[in-house]
Amino acid sequence: MSDLNARDAKVIQYLNEAYGKERHLEQALQAHIGLTTRANYRKRLQEHLRETKRHGDRVERRIKQLGGSAERLPLPGPEAFSEAAETGMSVAQRALALARGPLDAVRGTSESEKMLKNAKTEYSEEAEEIATYTAIEELANKVNDKETAKLAKDIRREEERMASFLQRMIPQLVSQVAKEEIPAPLRRNGARTTRRRTTTRRSTAGSSPRARSTTRSAATTSRSTSRRKSSGRTKATGATKTARRSRSTRSA
Numbered sequence: 001m002s003d004l005n006a007r008d009a010k011v012i013q014y015l016n017e018a019y020g021k022e023r024h025l026e027q028a029l030q031a032h033i034g035l036t037t038r039a040n041y042r043k044r045l046q047e048h049l050r051e052t053k054r055h056g057d058r059v060e061r062r063i064k065q066l067g068g069s070a071e072r073l074p075l076p077g078p079e080a081f082s083e084a085a086e087t088g089m090s091v092a093q094r095a096l097a098l099a100r101g102p103l104d105a106v107r108g109t110s111e112s113e114k115m116l117k118n119a120k121t122e123y124s125e126e127a128e129e130i131a132t133y134t135a136i137e138e139l140a141n142k143v144n145d146k147e148t149a150k151l152a153k154d155i156r157r158e159e160e161r162m163a164s165f166l167q168r169m170i171p172q173l174v175s176q177v178a179k180e181e182i183p184a185p186l187r188r189n190g191a192r193t194t195r196r197r198t199t200t201r202r203s204t205a206g207s208s209p210r211a212r213s214t215t216r217s218a219a220t221t222s223r224s225t226s227r228r229k230s231s232g233r234t235k236a237t238g239a240t241k242t243a244r245r246s247r248s249t250r251s252a
């Protein structure tokens with residue numbers, strides 16, 4: 001590559017970044033497909049695996065046409081699999097994970113959670129690829145390399161389609177996780193803060209406007225008292241005691 005001019009050398013450098021990513025993603029996608037039980041998601045991953053292989057081949061061809069050689073990124077070392085070790089995997093499982101390539105294939109708790117985590121990882125990988133091909137296209141345009149610019153644009157569009165599929169898939173996977181891991185009554189009740197507010201409203205609903213305003217002023221006093229407490233000054237007033245009683249009623 002020493003006799004390359006600065007223009008082609010720079011284009012080849014960027015193309016090689018894309019090439020390494022594509023080849024790495026081939027492995028990641030294969031592992032993810034093995035863990036994906038949801039039919040529509042699995043089908044799209046298989047389709048994107050075929051696209052990814054094609055991307056790698058096209059980029060490799062272009063690198064060679066420009067007089068360079070396609071180079072793979074070094075594979076992740078054992079330190080990349082420390083998360084797998086932390087999850088209490090056996091030596092055999094870790095070896096399998098290592099053989100399969102990506103770390104993200106072995107994490108998560110439930111099957112749905114694993115699919116969700118993998119989808120989030122895939123989404124970030126797609127974003128990185130989109131950025132990489134955007135940069136290649138712009139560089140190629142700047143140096144009047146039309147063929148490379150067209151190649152980068154074609155591939156970027158496919159990555160964008162995959163990213164938008166994942167953006168739609170992530171909420172579906174979250175809803176699957178929620179259904180499987182959180183009992184229906186808890187899902188219906190909503191978050192704790194919302195429930196507390198509802199309880200407070202209900203407890204004052206039957207009282208007179210005057211009583212409600214007293215409760216509000218007691219709560220205000222309680223808040224300002226806590227502020228005083230934190231600055232070292234405490235004075236228990238009647239209103240504070242009311243607020244304390246009301247707090248303990250709420251938490252009971």
Ligand SMILES: [Fe+2]
Nearest residue numbers: 022052055129
């Ligand atoms: Fe790709």
